[in-house]
Each structure stands twice: as structure tokens, then as C-alpha cells.
Amino acid sequence: MVKFSSIALAVLLAGTSGIALAQDKPNLTIYTYDGFASDWGPGVPLKQGFEATCACTVTFVGADSSIGTLRRVQLEGDTTEADILLGLDTAIAGEARATGLFADHGLSLDNLVLPEAWTDAQFVPFDYSHFAFMHDIDTMPEAPASFEELIALPDTIKIAIQDPRSATPGLGLLLWVKAAYGDRAPEIWAGLKPKILTITREWSESYNLFLEGEADMVLSYTTSPAYHIHDEDDHSIKAALFSEGHFPQIEVAGILKSSDQQDLARDFLAYLASPEGQQFIPTTNWMFPVVDLGDRLDPSFAGLPQPEKTLTIPEEDITANSAAWIDEMLAAVQ
Incomplete structure (x- = not known):
């Protein structure tokens, strides 16, 4: 009886420890548009791929449009739960930049393939057409x-x-x-x-x-x-x-200055713009990737x-x- 109780206690403690570890995982909250966060959008494979490397949880929060995500962050200000805003494009990046809500990403983006050279210090591109x-x-x-x-x-x-x-x-x-x-x-x-x-x-x-x-x-x-x-x-x-x-249209993502997960957010943007992340973009968001995927680009885009x-x-x-x-x-x- 004592032996059984010890085993049971050990199992119970192990289970409790597992819950604690799960709760201790950092969470990365990403505001985006509904299509990106949907079951058929890029959010699902990107979440799975990044979570496999980060020991974290990624949560996508969808809005009816990318302009809607910007308006929401503007209303919430420093109290926003968002760490990243994903889905703006270069047409509204200037307005977003003027809010002062975004941090520099600090990433080297030398391998990008875009219609124009990329030098933006705050926004990271993830697709274009x-x-x-x-x-x-x-x-x-x-x-x-x-x-x-x-x-x-x-x-x-x-x-x-x-x-x-x-x-x-x-x-x-x-x-x-x-x-x-x-x-x-x-x-x-x-x-x-x-x-x-x-x-x-x-x-x-x-x-x-x-x-x-x-x-x-x-x-x-x-x-x-x-x-x-x-x-x-x-x-x-x-x-x-x-x-x-x-x-x-070049779609971009940016890190909020108010985020308490700056390093994790930066890691996600690096993953998003990497070949590993970019492989999911073409046949889920139906846009060109921002890196050369070679033969990994689906044939439907050829020609x-x-x-x-x-x-x-x-x-x-x-x-x-x-x-x-x-x-x-x-x-x-x-």
C-alpha cells in the first residue's frame, strides 16, 4: 500500500509538473486578418512549424481585415495583447509607422526576392503579388x-x-x-x-x-x-x-514595442521570412514567396x-x- 501510494504520488507530481511547464511556455500573440488565421490559411502550418522549434505557444487573433488589425492596435495602444501585427502592406506601412507603436526588427534580410529592394527597419515582408x-x-x-x-x-x-x-x-x-x-x-x-x-x-x-x-x-x-x-x-x-x-502589394509583419516577447517575436519573423516558413505561403495565401523556393514552389505558379x-x-x-x-x-x- 505504501509502495502504491508512492508511485501514485510520483505520477501525480509528474502530471502537475507537466501542467506547470505547459503554463510556463511563453505565448506569442499575433493579430492578423481572418483569412491568414483560418483553418485553410498560412497560420496553421506556420504555427505548427514555429512551435516545433520555439518551446512556445503561438496564438493568431483574426480580424475582418488587415486595416482592422491596425485600428484595433491603435485603440488598444500599450495595453494590447498583440506581440506582432501581421498582414499590413506597404501601402499602409507608413501610416502604421507613424503611430510609433512598432519596434525595429533587427533582422538581416539579404536573401529576399521582391519587386523592389527591401530596406525597411521595422517591417518584414512575407509575400507579394x-x-x-x-x-x-x-x-x-x-x-x-x-x-x-x-x-x-x-x-x-x-x-x-x-x-x-x-x-x-x-x-x-x-x-x-x-x-x-x-x-x-x-x-x-x-x-x-x-x-x-x-x-x-x-x-x-x-x-x-x-x-x-x-x-x-x-x-x-x-x-x-x-x-x-x-x-x-x-x-x-x-x-x-x-x-x-x-x-x-507586399504584405508585411511588425513587432509591437509594447510586447514583452521581443526576442520570441523576432525569432518568429525570421522564421516567417525563411525558406522553412515561406514554403507554406504560396498554396495557402496564393501569393508569391519573398524568397526563392526553387522546385518547392508549386507548379500552379509556373508560367x-x-x-x-x-x-x-x-x-x-x-x-x-x-x-x-x-x-x-x-x-x-x-
Whole structure:
């Protein structure tokens, strides 16, 4: 009886010790958009991969958009539970930087493959693509090759786009038009107005309208066809390439200054931008990785037509003028 009690006590103590160890594991909280944190998004394999190396727990907290995650952190300030904000892009990085909430990442990012050289001290890129309009070659065999050609199409042709105030693709389209046409942007928006079926709050709403045949074209990404090829063996969805060039979206992650897990957060960002982390991005987020994966890049991405010209606007110009440019766009299309 004494022997049994000793064994039982040892088992009990071991179990208690295991609970204590589990509770002592540091937790890394990452605010991101819902798609990234979903069961089918990159969050699941990234969590599993990083937890296997860190003796920690990773918790993704999803919001309806990446702009929504920034607004939440701004409201919470230094009291936020977030250690990392993941899913901003270069179009709103300047606004995020101006909040003063982000720490320098301190990482060497010499091996990145991006449309532009990367020198940002606070934000680490994790994927990219260019904005483009999708069309279905079964219903629209020939796509317009410029904004002006799109405007010249019959007004029965309808496009679905996103609101630049709530969706990063919507803001990306705004910057695309501004980068391509400058002071002529209001003229382009006025020309597009008869073609706009709707301006949705989020990307998924407008993309579903396109898939359901309600819209002839939809604002998305040059990499979007890879999803249809990979998951559906459907090669009919194509990106229309415009002669003006295309504006890129580069998605980024940053460490909050208020985080008490600075080293762990830095380790996660290093993992996110490494080949080990990047291998999960293409077929879960349907964007290009920021490193060369070689033959590990899924074949669905091979041969996707890409723009010959990448358009850019300096971050300081975006930060200073985006509100006025949004007003300019809304005035032209409403």
C-alpha cells in the first residue's frame, strides 16, 4: 500500500509538473486578418512549424481585415495583447509607422526576392503579388490591356472592386491609378464609373460576385489564377496585364514595442521570412514567396504572366496624400 501510494504520488507530481511547464511556455500573440488565421490559411502550418522549434505557444487573433488589425492596435495602444501585427502592406506601412507603436526588427534580410529592394527597419515582408483584374476566358476571351481600353468597353461590362477605406486591394487600386495617371486619376475614375457594378467592403465579397457571374472582371492579384489551377484544375481564370504597369502589394509583419516577447517575436519573423516558413505561403495565401523556393514552389505558379513594369509611389507621398486621393476617387465614382 505504501509502495502504491508512492508511485501514485510520483505520477501525480509528474502530471502537475507537466501542467506547470505547459503554463510556463511563453505565448506569442499575433493579430492578423481572418483569412491568414483560418483553418485553410498560412497560420496553421506556420504555427505548427514555429512551435516545433520555439518551446512556445503561438496564438493568431483574426480580424475582418488587415486595416482592422491596425485600428484595433491603435485603440488598444500599450495595453494590447498583440506581440506582432501581421498582414499590413506597404501601402499602409507608413501610416502604421507613424503611430510609433512598432519596434525595429533587427533582422538581416539579404536573401529576399521582391519587386523592389527591401530596406525597411521595422517591417518584414512575407509575400507579394501585383494587383490586376481577373477575367474568365470562357466569357471574356479578350481582356482589355489598359485602363483606357477597359473604359472604352461597352457599359454592359461590369467590374467589382473594393473600398480603399476598408480593404487593402481597394487602396492598392487607388494607388495603381494614381501611379499610372497622376493628375489624370479623376478622369480615369470617372471613365470607370459606368463599369463599376459595386464597391465591396472586402475582397472576398467582390471575388464571389465574379465567380457567380455577376461581374465580368474583379480586382484581385496576378497570382489569383494559381488557386483555380491548383485546387480546381481550372485554367480559365486569367489576370489582364495592363500596358501602364501594375502596382504591387507586399504584405508585411511588425513587432509591437509594447510586447514583452521581443526576442520570441523576432525569432518568429525570421522564421516567417525563411525558406522553412515561406514554403507554406504560396498554396495557402496564393501569393508569391519573398524568397526563392526553387522546385518547392508549386507548379500552379509556373508560367503565370507577370507585369513587365512595376509602379511605385514613395511611402511618404502615400501617407501624406492617401486620404485626399480617396476623397478624389469617391467623388468621381459616387
